[in-house]
Amino acid sequence: MLAGCGAGVGATTNKPYAPNEAQVLIENGAYGSSRGIHIPQAFILGPDSGSQLAWRGSAPIYLNILNTAGTPDTLQAASAGSMGTVKITAPIQLPSNQLVNTGKPAPQIMLEAIPKSLRGGESIKLDLQFANAGIMSMNVPVVTRSREFATYPPAPNATPPATPTATPSPSAPAEEAH
Numbered sequence: 001m002l003a004g005c006g007a008g009v010g011a012t013t014n015k016p017y018a019p020n021e022a023q024v025l026i027e028n029g030a031y032g033s034s035r036g037i038h039i040p041q042a043f044i045l046g047p048d049s050g051s052q053l054a055w056r057g058s059a060p061i062y063l064n065i066l067n068t069a070g071t072p073d074t075l076q077a078a079s080a081g082s083m084g085t086v087k088i089t090a091p092i093q094l095p096s097n098q099l100v101n102t103g104k105p106a107p108q109i110m111l112e113a114i115p116k117s118l119r120g121g122e123s124i125k126l127d128l129q130f131a132n133a134g135i136m137s138m139n140v141p142v143v144t145r146s147r148e149f150a151t152y153p154p155a156p157n158a159t160p161p162a163t164p165t166a167t168p169s170p171s172a173p174a175e176e177a178h
Contacts, residue, residue, distance in 0.1 A: 035133035036069025037094075042140045044111055046120040049146040053118040060107030060152075061086070061126070061140065067094040069132065075102075077129040084114040086126065094130075103152075120144035 041064040047053050067073045073094040078086040089108045094100055102108045111124070123139045130136065143149050 035130075035136075036067055037073065037130060037133045037136060038066040038068060039138065040064050040066065042126075042138060043149075044124060044140055044142045045107075045149060045152050046118050046142040046144050049120070049144045051119075051144075053114060055114065055117050057114050057117075058084075058110050058112040059114065059118070059142070060103065061109040061111055062101070062103035062107065062152075063109065065092075065094055065100045065102065067096055067098070067100075070096055071132065072096055073133055074131040075128060076131055078109060079127045079129075080111055080124055081127075082115065083111070083124045085112045086110070087112055091131075118142050 041062070043062050045060050045062060053059055061078075063075075065075065075088065075092040075094060078088060080086050087110045092100065092102055092108060120142050121144075122142045124142065126138055126140050128136050128138070145152055
């Protein structure tokens with residue numbers, strides 16, 4: 001109890017949990033890499049809470065990328081192995097020392113043809129191909145469109161949760177009049 005009081009009002013326990021892979025590029029015990037690419041946030045936007053992304057559906061991938069290499073780089077391609085096809089609308093330019101958000105103003109990276117329904121909470125391994133930094137792998141969580149993610153546009157092909165339907169019960173046969 002005493003330790004909780006000492007944390008103050010800025011304690012991380014006072015903030016909502018935002019799942020991301022802030023340490024996805026830890027190499028040789030250091031954050032980022034010797035190749036200068038830092039990704040402080042990465043997630044795949046899944047369905048609304050309680051829903052699921054349909055089989056063969058698609059979902060946007062959001063990455064915040066910081067290139068600290070000193071020279072510009074480009075995110076050229078990405079793959080997700082057997083978890084679908086990753087489409088990048090155009091190569092994403094990464095100027096030196098400038099944070100790039102691949103989801104604004106609109107998502108530039110989509111995971112398509114997902115081979116199974118996703119509900120949120122899963123992780124998908126992505127391999128990112130950079131022009132200068134080469135290939136970097138990371139596990140990216142699928143987050144539901146709720147709380148701080150509720151303002152993002154809905155994932156295409158999301159199916160709402162099944163709601164139980166009432167089935168009429170057979171009525172008793174009318175008694176014959178005597």
